[in-house]
Amino acid sequence: xxxxTLVEYAGAPxxxxxxxxxxxxxxxxxxxxxFWKGLANDPAQLRxxxxxxxxxxxxxxxxxxxxxxxxxxxxxxxxxxxxTYSHTASARKQGMSDAMLMELMAVVxxxxxxxxxxxxxxxxxxxxxxx
Amino acid sequence: xxxxTLVEYAGAPxxxxxxxxxxxxxxxxxxxxxFWKGLANDPAQLRxxxxxxxxxxxxxxxxxxxxxxxxxxxxxxxxxxxxTYSHTASARKQGMSDAMLMELMAVVxxxxxxxxxxxxxxxxxxxxxxx
Amino acid sequence: xxxxTLVEYAGAPxxxxxxxxxxxxxxxxxxxxxFWKGLANDPAQLRxxxxxxxxxxxxxxxxxxxxxxxxxxxxxxxxxxxxTYSHTASARKQGMSDAMLMELMAVVxxxxxxxxxxxxxxxxxxxxxxx
Amino acid sequence: xxxxTLVEYAGAPxxxxxxxxxxxxxxxxxxxxxFWKGLANDPAQLRxxxxxxxxxxxxxxxxxxxxxxxxxxxxxxxxxxxxTYSHTASARKQGMSDAMLMELMAVVxxxxxxxxxxxxxxxxxxxxxxx
Amino acid sequence: xxxxTLVEYAGAPxxxxxxxxxxxxxxxxxxxxxFWKGLANDPAQLRxxxxxxxxxxxxxxxxxxxxxxxxxxxxxxxxxxxxTYSHTASARKQGMSDAMLMELMAVVxxxxxxxxxxxxxxxxxxxxxxx
Amino acid sequence: xxxxTLVEYAGAPxxxxxxxxxxxxxxxxxxxxxFWKGLANDPAQLRxxxxxxxxxxxxxxxxxxxxxxxxxxxxxxxxxxxxTYSHTASARKQGMSDAMLMELMAVVxxxxxxxxxxxxxxxxxxxxxxx
Numbered sequence: 001x002x003x004x005t006l007v008e009y010a011g012a013p014x015x016x017x018x019x020x021x022x023x024x025x026x027x028x029x030x031x032x033x034x035f036w037k038g039l040a041n042d043p044a045q046l047r048x049x050x051x052x053x054x055x056x057x058x059x060x061x062x063x064x065x066x067x068x069x070x071x072x073x074x075x076x077x078x079x080x081x082x083x084t085y086s087h088t089a090s091a092r093k094q095g096m097s098d099a100m101l102m103e104l105m106a107v108v109x110x111x112x113x114x115x116x117x118x119x120x121x122x123x124x125x126x127x128x129x130x131x
Numbered sequence: 132x133x134x135x136t137l138v139e140y141a142g143a144p145x146x147x148x149x150x151x152x153x154x155x156x157x158x159x160x161x162x163x164x165x166f167w168k169g170l171a172n173d174p175a176q177l178r179x180x181x182x183x184x185x186x187x188x189x190x191x192x193x194x195x196x197x198x199x200x201x202x203x204x205x206x207x208x209x210x211x212x213x214x215t216y217s218h219t220a221s222a223r224k225q226g227m228s229d230a231m232l233m234e235l236m237a238v239v240x241x242x243x244x245x246x247x248x249x250x251x252x253x254x255x256x257x258x259x260x261x262x
Numbered sequence: 263x264x265x266x267t268l269v270e271y272a273g274a275p276x277x278x279x280x281x282x283x284x285x286x287x288x289x290x291x292x293x294x295x296x297f298w299k300g301l302a303n304d305p306a307q308l309r310x311x312x313x314x315x316x317x318x319x320x321x322x323x324x325x326x327x328x329x330x331x332x333x334x335x336x337x338x339x340x341x342x343x344x345x346t347y348s349h350t351a352s353a354r355k356q357g358m359s360d361a362m363l364m365e366l367m368a369v370v371x372x373x374x375x376x377x378x379x380x381x382x383x384x385x386x387x388x389x390x391x392x393x
Numbered sequence: 394x395x396x397x398t399l400v401e402y403a404g405a406p407x408x409x410x411x412x413x414x415x416x417x418x419x420x421x422x423x424x425x426x427x428f429w430k431g432l433a434n435d436p437a438q439l440r441x442x443x444x445x446x447x448x449x450x451x452x453x454x455x456x457x458x459x460x461x462x463x464x465x466x467x468x469x470x471x472x473x474x475x476x477t478y479s480h481t482a483s484a485r486k487q488g489m490s491d492a493m494l495m496e497l498m499a500v501v502x503x504x505x506x507x508x509x510x511x512x513x514x515x516x517x518x519x520x521x522x523x524x
Numbered sequence: 525x526x527x528x529t530l531v532e533y534a535g536a537p538x539x540x541x542x543x544x545x546x547x548x549x550x551x552x553x554x555x556x557x558x559f560w561k562g563l564a565n566d567p568a569q570l571r572x573x574x575x576x577x578x579x580x581x582x583x584x585x586x587x588x589x590x591x592x593x594x595x596x597x598x599x600x601x602x603x604x605x606x607x608t609y610s611h612t613a614s615a616r617k618q619g620m621s622d623a624m625l626m627e628l629m630a631v632v633x634x635x636x637x638x639x640x641x642x643x644x645x646x647x648x649x650x651x652x653x654x655x
Numbered sequence: 656x657x658x659x660t661l662v663e664y665a666g667a668p669x670x671x672x673x674x675x676x677x678x679x680x681x682x683x684x685x686x687x688x689x690f691w692k693g694l695a696n697d698p699a700q701l702r703x704x705x706x707x708x709x710x711x712x713x714x715x716x717x718x719x720x721x722x723x724x725x726x727x728x729x730x731x732x733x734x735x736x737x738x739t740y741s742h743t744a745s746a747r748k749q750g751m752s753d754a755m756l757m758e759l760m761a762v763v764x765x766x767x768x769x770x771x772x773x774x775x776x777x778x779x780x781x782x783x784x785x786x
Contacts, residue, residue, distance in 0.1 A: 107205075117761075297516050342511060495659070513600030527777050594766070613784045
């Protein structure tokens, strides 16, 4: 149960509707997720976060699907339930297969494993890794 | 300063040397990183971890460079210094440019941002995200 | 479903009741939260934790509401569901508005974002930041 | 040793200089920190992050010093060295005393403590905490 | 609701059944947990993870029950719901009492507390702690 | 470089000296670590934290060495440099061998691995794990 009211389109102020409209248009869908409805309690934060997402997740030096999988990797590492569901849905829409998801999880698991062993043993960084 | 002795090739037992040899051969280099030298204090763990890395980071449903970038994303999220240095070096060797690294960091930053806002507001997962 | 029995007042031993009584008196309420009922499985830990909370969250160099908001910031960062609900309820009782909660989340999101980018890029600490 | 070149003002392109100028003007100083010099490898990311920081850390529903302390709380929880140094310096400039810092750490320590005990015991959220 | 299909024994391919059989035989039970059923979407990952668990959690320099409690400590720190439930069940089967669980949580809470205070104050490591 | 002054015995107020004396007496050593010297900036916090450590780390339902190893497991998971060094030193003094440390790291690595895979796949908790 969300700690703030989820702002629905019907009752939203104009500045919130404008962001919702842009989200729906950019994504080619007729709905917005609860994350945006929660952020809408602070219209400036809603707009700022959406502009941020829109710019960062767009095609660039990295492929959008790679970006979605990186997002999933971070969300799994942080244990964020909402983000794992929403970005897995998004990645699947962009072509991520079950095999790709499983392989992604293998990398996420391995990285979390070695990160902690290295930290626990305080292994010195090899000089040759430094730029 | 590592909390365990780093086992150098010269003084390593045969089972450790065999793993070091395989690491060097697989990677086409003539040295092994300190991580492996630390793990070598437990030869079974060294072998198990190396086999794990070798299998998971090989080409599969995901591209090896994508895997390295996912590794960096997890390591940055966990704040693992050694892993960030070693996997950035590895990703660069496989073709990651500065532009790709910067864009990767933008996604990592954004995911960490929204993960925590969603958790803090306890936003309900939209039913349509569920499989 | 809690992994330990929640100890209710009616069936609690005297040393547990004494802590429950102090919690209720200090807070001016007639109930204690499930967190305390879980800790009551170890009466010494219950008392130690309560004394800790009572001292740390009292007015001091920082305002109690600021402390509650710091608690929420940490709990959102750690993804602790129980703590997010309980401390948001407590902060609201002390006057935190929706606008304050939203702004708090904006800071939490931003800090989590930059924390990870800085870690991922291994930015050197500026000498002038050191005391 | 940073994983990307730190972009100094002298050799920076115009769009980077424009952001550096705004940072220095807004803060009333004649230098910018290494964080910004690292982000400058991606001028769009530099601008986006700075605009984000500028808006979020400005006075609003919360006091700027409270925001800095929340930033420190998150950075300590995430173990971010750079952020802890830079935001402690900033908070001190805005009036945070040693007593305030110590008390902040007491809250951060306590929150991290109870977050994990609650998670480990899987304590059910009390219905009355839900909005 | 799991993001991948849980693979039941009846419909599983031979290589998955072989792992399920080994899990059941090793543990002396007639069922496998959902974790394994999820991993079975990638039979190689299922086998690799099971071999890993089987080797690491077996008796060695540390007692199996100690290992289970370490597993719980990490899972509570990471906030992993599934792992907390499954490893607490496993530790109880091996003799962990409520008193032991409560004391374990006290250590987990304390470690998380001091970890963050030390990080927030950036306390220099004493030379005498270094090996 | 610590963000607060480290309070040395010679210049410490009586209430701080009393805690330092108790630490040294309890541990049978003639020095106190930097962690305590940092906390001493807030004598009440110093006392509270020391009493907490003294009680929790004492023999009880769990063996003191097991507790030290749990402390290391949490510290490695959180990436706390100071705590990893100090508690590894302490555990070694109490008899932890290199083989035990390596095996501990294997468990820590594995737990961090599976924690994140389970979170990423959002595996449903088996009913039979619930108490």
